[in-house]
Amino acid sequence: MDDAEPAGATPGGATIEFERVSKHYDAAAMRRGAGGAVEDLSLTVPAGRICVLVGPSGCGKTTTLKMVNRLIEPSSGRILIDGADIADADVTALRRGIGYVIQQVGLFPHQTIAQNVGTVPRLLGWDKSRQERRSAELLALVGLEPGRYADRYPSQLSGGERQRVGVARALAADPPVMLMDEPFGAVDPIVRERLQNEFLRLQEDLAKTILFVTHDIDEAIKMGDLVVVMQQGGRIAQLGAPAELLAAPASDYVARFVGADRGLKRLSLYRVGDVVLEEAPLVRQDEQSEAVRRRALAAGDRFVLIVDDLARPLGWVDVEDLPAEGRIREDMADPMSPLLDRRDTLKDATSRLLDAEVGSGVVVDRAGRVLGLLTLAAVMDWMRDDRSREVPVDIAEAAAEAVVVAAEEHGEVPAGQP
Amino acid sequence: MIEIRWDWIAGHLDDVAEKTWQHLQLLVIPMLAGFAIAFALAVLALRRPGTIGPVTAVTGLLYTIPSLAAFAVLIPITGLSLMTAIIPLTTYTLLILYVNTVAGLRSVPAEVNEAADAMGYTAGSRLWHVQLPLAVPLIMAGVRVAAVTTIGLVTVAAIIGGNRFGGLGQFITEGLQTDFDTKIYLGAIGSVILAFVVDGVLVGVQRLLTPWSRARGREG
Secondary structure (H helix, E strand, C coil): CCCCCCCCCCCCCCCEEEEEEEECCCHHHHHCCCCCCEEEEEEEECCCCEEEEECCCCCCHHHHHHHHCCCCCCCEEEEEECCEEHHHCCHHHHHHCEEEEECCCCCCCCCCHHHHHCHHHHHCCCCHHHHHHHHHHHHHHCCCCHHHHCCCCHHHCCHHHHHHHHHHHHHCCCCCEEEEECCCCCCCHHHHHHHHHHHHHHHHHHCCEEEEEECCHHHHHHHCCEEEEEECCCEEEEEECHHHHHHCCCCHHHHHHHCCCHHHHHHCCCEHHHCCCECCCEEECCCEHHHHHHHHHHHCCCEEEEECCCCCEEEEEEHHHCCCCCECCHHHCECCCCEEECCCEHHHHHHHHHHHCCCEEEEECCCCCEEEEEEHHHHHHHHHCHHHCCCCHHHHHHHHHCCCCCHHHCCCCCCCCC | CCCCCHHHHHHCHHHHHHHHHHHHHHHHHHHHHHHHHHHHHHHHHHHCHHHHHHHHHHHHHHHHCCHHHHHHHHHHHHCCCHHHHHHHHHHHHHHHHHHHHHHHHHCCCHHHHHHHHHHCCCHHHHHHHHHHHHHHHHHHHHHHHHHHHHHHHHHHHHHHHCCCCCCCHHHHHHHHHHCCHHHHHHHHHHHHHHHHHHHHHHHHHHHHHCHHHHCCCCCC
16 A cells, blocks of 8 residues: 555556454444454455445444454454555555445535545645646536536535545546445435446446445345355454345345345345347337238237337337338337336336236347347346356355354344344 | 713724724733633543543633632732733633533534544544544634623723723723713723624624524435
8 A cells, every 4th residue: 555646547456355354443432433343354345346244233344344454453463455454554555545435425525526525535645736627527426517516615516416526536547446335324325226227337437346335234245255144243244246146045034134135135235237138129210011010910019119220228118009101200109118228127117017917028138229139038047047146256255255153143133123 | 871972983083993903912812812722621521521521621610700809919010001901801701612622622523523524534533634624613603792791890900900901891991080071981882893893804804704604505
């Protein structure tokens, strides 16, 4: 962490390793409202992955997170970032190299949005024009138009907008490691969903190493490459890829924590684009109606999908209703079944199909072009094959290395916890 | 019926300007000194909250000393110099400036301080660039009260300051001694006008320092 000045915008993260890390609080600290204790935690977060710590309040997940940027110093054990012990690093340099996003955001109310985003670059001594360029770039990255937002103050933004600014601020100096503590916890469910999706999209390009804390198992499963279920005392109850956790909870505690609907939750792990799509029977507007009808009958298609010149769907038309003469026109199209993005989760996609009471939906890419059809039958097939699918090597290694509390130690779930 | 002799005032504008200038000195110097002391103590309070009780008690005690007595006590030590006025005027500002500065610095939300720490602010730069700017509204509320109070107290200092100190208050004491109403009104009204002007300036300063606090759009 000697290199406080990060490179321009190189994607990539660093490995985070916890080696037998404990944090104990004395009685006085507990009275002051210290977080949960952590006991002998060993954990490796592979570079470029999102590792979610999930558990009931007081399980030590936030304590674990804050030990990485030394807002909390461990009582014992070591934390290494890319092999270097963080205890040896200069604490301000360490923190400037780690992005930090919290539920309350903690934007500086007296600074404009651009200044807020430029905080770490400013502390690192970047020149003014570079700071400004970076702020504008990041605002655009998180979906806030720089021209509209740069000169506003945090009080003039909605909760969701503020949270985006919080993410932009954390990314400003392109840190290899990000710490996120319930980052989408303070916004309403619709905004949360959107922020989660956008963040996952960003992470595809950024490939930061992210330690993410939440108490929401759905969020953990959605966001995590690696999910660590924690229990009271800062111990790991189970660690693994989300699919493993859902398919094979290691204990009653984990099973209860992931919930009875874990079958549905498994659907949220996969994206529409993962599933083999059926080819859609496309016809272009302006095609000869009669030719289309003959082609459809030959292929056994009762309905065909009208698309525009850029292959964007306009709507379905019943082959029986096609006129014998003339060309296909846009106004022949019936209202569409749900349009699915190939990045939608299977859970969302399935839910929308069920909702629209149709057996299949049109899947489009980012440009809105038709990729194919997703059918409920294809979803079923996909789930059936799920168990044989392989977990990425780095995730499997991390899971194998972790010290998980012995099964017999799993007591009752504390009262009032899910 | 009160007669104000405008011609007398017109003939003594030099005197009015001089005494107004001294009134301002007796306002600004104690305010600056008082703020420096109060701010240092408030920063100490952030690090050691245990000091808040004792410091509040001591500054409170100083505040309760009758002003006339305080000026009189200092005459044997500092004589008829401006210091005799400046020292008590300074101690009178301490309580309100201290209490408001502590409240201001403590009003910074915990998550803002935490974010500042996590971004890699040093303790010193966090104080200057995050906590102090956010404390400005409460600090300025204290400064305004202290300033208006001090302007009033300066006129009291004139009772023992004779023709040496007391700002516009000297017109009041002289007027009382010579039974010349014009001077009494000149001193009293002049000091009230001064208080309004100073307060107006301070409001302006606060607006300049806190553009963010007026930026209110949609919430939530």
